[in-house]
Amino acid sequence: MSISKKFMIRFIRYFLIFYFSVTFIICAFFVYFLFTSEQSFFEEDMQRVDSFSISEYFKFDGDKVKPIKEMVNYVKRHDGVLVVKNKDDEVIYSSEKGFKLRPLNTYRAEEFTTWEMPKGQQVIYLQNTILSEARRKLERNEKDAQNYLDEHNLALFVVERKGLTKISGAFDEDVVNNTLFKHKNNDNYQKYFFVSYFKDNKNYYVVQKNPHPADTKAIFAENSYIYDKDFMNVMKNFLIWYAWMNLVVLAAILLLSFFLGNRLAQPLRHFSTWVEQLAKGDYSVLNNEKIYKNGRLRRKYRMYSPIDGAIAKLTGKLSDDKNYQSNMNIQRENWVRGITHDLKTPLSSIYGYAKILNSGMPLEPDEQKKFISIIEDKALYIDQLLKDLNMVYQLKSDGIQFHTEETCLRTYIDAFVSQYGNKGLSYVHKEDATIHIDTSRMDRVLTNIVSNSFTHNVNVEVWISTYTSGSNAIIEISDNGQGIPQEDLTHIFEQFYRGNRTNEHHNGSGLGLSVAKEIVELHDGTIDVVSSVAGTKFLITLPTY
Numbered sequence: 001m002s003i004s005k006k007f008m009i010r011f012i013r014y015f016l017i018f019y020f021s022v023t024f025i026i027c028a029f030f031v032y033f034l035f036t037s038e039q040s041f042f043e044e045d046m047q048r049v050d051s052f053s054i055s056e057y058f059k060f061d062g063d064k065v066k067p068i069k070e071m072v073n074y075v076k077r078h079d080g081v082l083v084v085k086n087k088d089d090e091v092i093y094s095s096e097k098g099f100k101l102r103p104l105n106t107y108r109a110e111e112f113t114t115w116e117m118p119k120g121q122q123v124i125y126l127q128n129t130i131l132s133e134a135r136r137k138l139e140r141n142e143k144d145a146q147n148y149l150d151e152h153n154l155a156l157f158v159v160e161r162k163g164l165t166k167i168s169g170a171f172d173e174d175v176v177n178n179t180l181f182k183h184k185n186n187d188n189y190q191k192y193f194f195v196s197y198f199k200d201n202k203n204y205y206v207v208q209k210n211p212h213p214a215d216t217k218a219i220f221a222e223n224s225y226i227y228d229k230d231f232m233n234v235m236k237n238f239l240i241w242y243a244w245m246n247l248v249v250l251a252a253i254l255l256l257s258f259f260l261g262n263r264l265a266q267p268l269r270h271f272s273t274w275v276e277q278l279a280k281g282d283y284s285v286l287n288n289e290k291i292y293k294n295g296r297l298r299r300k301y302r303m304y305s306p307i308d309g310a311i312a313k314l315t316g317k318l319s320d321d322k323n324y325q326s327n328m329n330i331q332r333e334n335w336v337r338g339i340t341h342d343l344k345t346p347l348s349s350i351y352g353y354a355k356i357l358n359s360g361m362p363l364e365p366d367e368q369k370k371f372i373s374i375i376e377d378k379a380l381y382i383d384q385l386l387k388d389l390n391m392v393y394q395l396k397s398d399g400i401q402f403h404t405e406e407t408c409l410r411t412y413i414d415a416f417v418s419q420y421g422n423k424g425l426s427y428v429h430k431e432d433a434t435i436h437i438d439t440s441r442m443d444r445v446l447t448n449i450v451s452n453s454f455t456h457n458v459n460v461e462v463w464i465s466t467y468t469s470g471s472n473a474i475i476e477i478s479d480n481g482q483g484i485p486q487e488d489l490t491h492i493f494e495q496f497y498r499g500n501r502t503n504e505h506h507n508g509s510g511l512g513l514s515v516a517k518e519i520v521e522l523h524d525g526t527i528d529v530v531s532s533v534a535g536t537k538f539l540i541t542l543p544t545y
Contacts (some may be wrong), residue, residue: 010259015253023246028148046074046111046125054115058084065093065121077212077494078143079130087120099129130154131192131195134206139197143436152208159203169490180207224359250393267291274311274543283319285312343385346378363477388511391444395518404436409473411465412439417464425450429465441519445527448512449477449538457481457492473544478537489531 012475016115049057059066065084075082075095083101084093091101101124104112111132115123126132130152137145138156146168149156164180166173171192179191194207289299295386353371357363363371378517410432419429446464453462456481465476485490492513520527525542 005261006265008257011260012074012253015257019249019253035349044079046071046080047127051115051117055117058123060117060119060121063092067093067095075125079128079208081126081129083124083126085122085124092121096129101126109206126156126194128208131193131206131208135195135197138204138206139199143206149206157205157207159205164205167204167435169207171209172401176207180205212238262520263300263447267297267301267308271304271307271311274315277320278311279316281322283315283322285315307385328494339385343382347379349380350375379506388515392511395515400442402438404438404523405436407439409433409435409475412437413466413475414466420447420450422450422454422462423455424460425462425464427465428463429467431464431465431467433468435473435542436545437523437542442523445516445519445540446475452512453477453479453536468544469541471544473542474541475542476537477540478535480535483533484529484531484532484536488531492529493527501528 018073048142057068057071064084065419067082071082072095080095082095083091083099084094086092094101104114104124105125111127113125113127114525117123131154132227134148134152134154137148148154149168153170155171155176156167156175157164158167159165159168163177164173166176176192180305182190183188191210192207192214193210194205194206196203198204250426255504270286270288270291277284277286291297297305356366357371410430413427413430417425453460459481460481462477462479465472467476493516494514517527520542523542524539527541530537530539
């Protein structure tokens with residue numbers, strides 16, 4: 001599977017997880033809204049609430065009673081009264097202050113509803129006490145009956161053949177006749193509440209206008225839940241819109257995932273191809289016009305700049321290493337040929353002069369001494385070459401052991417110059433310092449440098465100076481020779497580098513200065529060189545203690 005498809009699938013997965021999470025939260029709020037709306041419908045028919053439900057609407061703490069706020073509002077809105085009695089038949093709560101509860105057998109059966117609580121309390125709901133009280137006063141012909149009707153905005157009607165005839169009150173007779181019996185139940189959708197009583201062979205109605213009638217568009221659904229047609233139409237339209245929105249969002253997710261997958265994966269495909277190219281040994285910079293413009297990443301891909309820069313640096317480093325390795329291989333081959341020549345030449349001389357000496361040929365004493373001296377010189381040269389090779393091996397394999405000791409720099413240089421035994425070598429500036437060195441290894445450093453001066457120059461003088469600079473001691477080795485060519489100067493510390501001169505008898509092993517540099521660095525020091533036609537100067541810097 002391509003990286004673009006992997007990105008696209010990953011984006012689709014993340015987008016869908018986010019989208020469905022948001023959808024789930026929205027649906028949870030929607031269900032909660034419907035649930036709470038459904039729960040509020042118990043208020044529309046208080047008399048039908050069962051004992052278990054009614055117990056959930058009260059909090060009892062001994063004789064302290066606290067009904068839920070929605071129930072209290074329902075009772076007040078319907079002009080009812082809610083009363084709670086304890087098991088000793090004492091009233092411990094009343095929704096209407098100052099209300100005096102009569103014995104229940106004095107009320108009509110349809111006027112009250114009661115529930116017995118688990119701990120013996122009794123909840124009593126008296127439905128529309130205003131109408132009930134008005135009917136009671138009229139049935140008993142109490143003097144203040146008419147004042148009570150006027151005070152509570154009630155109307156009194158009597159039944160006649162043509163219908164209801166108004167006796168008192170401000171209600172329109174025709175409106176009452178047309179609407180009173182059309183919707184009569186406990187769901188609060190009727191426009192008028194009424195009670196009736198029979199007196200003097202006539203049927204009377206006490207009528208009260210419903211101050212907060214529910215919407216008459218409400219109907220009963222098949223599952224018996226009450227809902228509003230307009231509300232349900234709105235919900236239906238919302239669900240249709242939400243379904244279309246889901247389709248649009250899902251399509252947008254697919255398109256966006258495809259776009260982002262391709263856009264983000266294109267540079268990665270480029271980098272992957274580039275790395276594969278590097279793995280095959282091709283260290284050239286891979287150019288792609290879709291990714292780069294004027295040598296830089298296009299603006300939309302700038303977020304990949306760190307990766308691009310890192311791979312570019314890696315490419316450059318690998319290319320440099322390849323070139324370096326190639327040069328090293330060439331130098332090694334040249335070095336092997338040179339070493340072979342350097343070993344073959346002195347061995348040939350040793351073999352030739354030894355054969356002459358061993359042939360019995362009559363020779364003058366001076367000639368014998370000369371031949372023996374040449375053999376000794378060639379043997380020493382081979383010995384030095386083998387020591388250099390051994391030192392390189394030890395340095396590379398960490399097999400060399402250093403035994404540093406506190407050393408007086410001036411005393412050490414005096415001893416080295418004296419031991420070297422060449423009149424052309426002198427110690428000129430003798431500033432003292434205390435250093436920690438392995439004297440035998442440092443002898444090798446100085447010997448390699450000084451020997452190069454005498455080997456590659458004729459009638460040369462070499463001077464050694466010592467001085468301090470801050471917390472460092474500096475050993476300066478300079479000569480008045482012909483200098484080192486500038487093209488060789490930057491390579492003289494590289495292994496196997498032998499320089500470009502071909503007119504000298506001994507070109508050297510190409511290891512001496514490389515060994516010197518590594519020994520100095522193992523002493524936490526540095527070695528530098530400057531050269532011109534006036535001579536060469538080596539500077540060895542070592543820490544003092």
